[in-house]
Amino acid sequence: LLQVLRFPVVQLHMSRTAMRASEKDFENARNQLKLLMKDPGNEVKLKLYALYKQATEGPCNTPKPSMLDFINKAKWDAWNALGSLPKETARQNYVDLVSSLSPSSESSSQVKPAAANEKQPGSENIIVTSQDGITKIMFNRPTKKNAITTSMYKEIIHALKAASTDNSAITVFTGNGDYYSSGNDLTNFTDVPPNSIEETAKNASILLREFVDAFIDFPKPLVAVINGPAVGIVVTLLGLFDVVYASDKATFHTPFSELGQSPEGCASYTFPKIMGPAKAAEMLILGKKLTAGEACARGLVTEVFPESTFQKEVWTRLKAYAKLPTNSLRISKELIRSNEKEKLHAVNAEECTVLQGRWLSEECMNALMNFVSRKSKL
Numbered sequence: 589l590l591q592v593l594r595f596p597v598v599q600l601h602m603s604r605t606a607m608r609a610s611e612k613d614f615e616n617a618r619n620q621l622k623l624l625m626k627d628p629g630n631e632v633k634l635k636l637y638a639l640y641k642q643a644t645e646g647p648c649n650t651p652k653p654s655m656l657d658f659i660n661k662a663k664w665d666a667w668n669a670l671g672s673l674p675k676e677t678a679r680q681n682y683v684d685l686v687s688s689l690s691p692s693s694e695s696s697s698q699v700k701p702a703a704a705n706e707k708q709p710g711s712e713n714i715i716v717t718s719q720d721g722i723t724k725i726m727f728n729r730p731t732k733k734n735a736i737t738t739s740m741y742k743e744i745i746h747a748l749k750a751a752s753t754d755n756s757a758i759t760v761f762t763g764n765g766d767y768y769s770s771g772n773d774l775t776n777f778t779d780v781p782p783n784s785i786e787e788t789a790k791n792a793s794i795l796l797r798e799f800v801d802a803f804i805d806f807p808k809p810l811v812a813v814i815n816g817p818a819v820g821i822v823v824t825l826l827g828l829f830d831v832v833y834a835s836d837k838a839t840f841h842t843p844f845s846e847l848g849q850s851p852e853g854c855a856s857y858t859f860p861k862i863m864g865p866a867k868a869a870e871m872l873i874l875g876k877k878l879t880a881g882e883a884c885a886r887g888l889v890t891e892v893f894p895e896s897t898f899q900k901e902v903w904t905r906l907k908a909y910a911k912l913p914t915n916s917l918r919i920s921k922e923l924i925r926s927n928e929k930e931k932l933h934a935v936n937a938e939e940c941t942v943l944q945g946r947w948l949s950e951e952c953m954n955a956l957m958n959f960v961s962r963k964s965k966l
């Protein structure tokens with residue numbers, strides 16, 4: 589969806605026949621839109637698209653796109669929802685809407701435009717630091733609940749490869765802000781041109797496999813410091829971590845069925861081993877969300893700390909552990925994990941193949957549409 593409606597909205601070709609009394613205002617509004625400093629968001633972009641089409645072409649009379657062509661379907665729905673709104677009214681509404689978004693209406697704190705998935709200049713979606721024998725990899729997209737974009741997957745693979753040979757003793761994942769991470773950025777799949785859906789699913793499957801492989805093969809103790817709610821892939825991956833510390837405000841949620849998807853991160857293998865098949869099914873099939881205490885009782889979490897002392901207690905402890913002899917840490921981890929590696933790689937490959945099919949399913953497409961249109965009440 590974002591691909592087609594990507595800011596600034598430049599795909600809006602003017603129809604000369606539609607320009608009458610307010611031609612100048614309409615033309616000005618179109619130019620003003622290109623100067624906006626802030627991405628107005630999908631909901632507004634859909635409204636602008638619909639109003640533009642209504643103003644220039646009149647009521648929607650093109651065939652409804654197929655369910656799978658969900659980018660064009662969202663646009664069609666937005667236009668069609670305007671019914672028989674007169675062209676002149678649509679033109680005026682378009683001008684008014686652009687005017688409400690104009691720079692003079694924007695607050696001084698607003699930032700330069702960037703597509704939702706792109707890093708803004710000077711910002712880092714993944715922050716990697718090394719100190720006191722600890723390499724810390726932090727999700728840093730708090731305004732999006734640390735949802736993981738395509739480029740973040742690649743950055744994490746790179747960071748894990750670097751951390752595996754740096755001179756730190758342990759590697760720690762955590763999140764900035766109130767969430768640990770809300771998992772896969774769902775717009776990774778809505779930002780796709782209709783004729784590339786299959787290729788995108790294939791590429792996503794390849795990237796996911798490489799991403800999870802990097803965790804399976806990571807040679808040093810891997811610690812998760814779960815500072816808040818965790819959703820989807822960041823939960824499933826925990827089965828590949830060696831230690832998981834959680835704040836008591838953390839939750840653990842794997843809503844794969846709701847999303848028309850299936851488990852990844854080797855959870856279809858690690859979760860039943862960790863908590864038994866019945867409890868694993870409750871999470872991975874039924875999508876039950878666990879509290880930190882419940883996750884700890886099931887063996888997914890090592891220890892839960894009160895939020896008020898969480899950061900202090902955890903980092904004090906980790907700094908002490910990071911002083912332990914690094915070779916010994918590495919060798920002990922190797923002993924615990926090496927027997928499983930081959931199996932884990934096979935499970936990862938299988939999960940990615942299954943997911944590739946799921947991403948092309950109508951159930952998954954519907955779930956993604958629901959997430960996007962949650963903000964597009966047209």
Ligand SMILES: CCCCCCCCCC/C=C/CC(=O)SCCNC(=O)CCNC(=O)[C@H](O)C(C)(C)COP(=O)(O)OP(=O)(O)OC[C@H]1O[C@@H](n2cnc3c(N)ncnc32)[C@H](O)[C@@H]1OP(=O)(O)O
Binds near residue numbers: 629735774793796
């Ligand atoms: C070539 C293609 C490559 C693809 C890359 C590889 C793909 C690998 C896929 C691996 C599969 C993983 C499976 C999963 O991880 S499933 C889990 C997916 N996550 C979710 O379903 C969570 C969705 N989000 C929510 O339900 C809610 O946002 C929330 C997390 C419960 C928080 O709700 P709350 O009301 O507190 O806050 P908001 O909803 O207002 O959120 C604030 C803003 O953050 C945006 N947001 C949050 N989570 C995500 C997300 N996962 N993806 C995209 N955007 C997210 C939300 O839209 C708000 O944005 P806004 O301010 O612009 O409206």
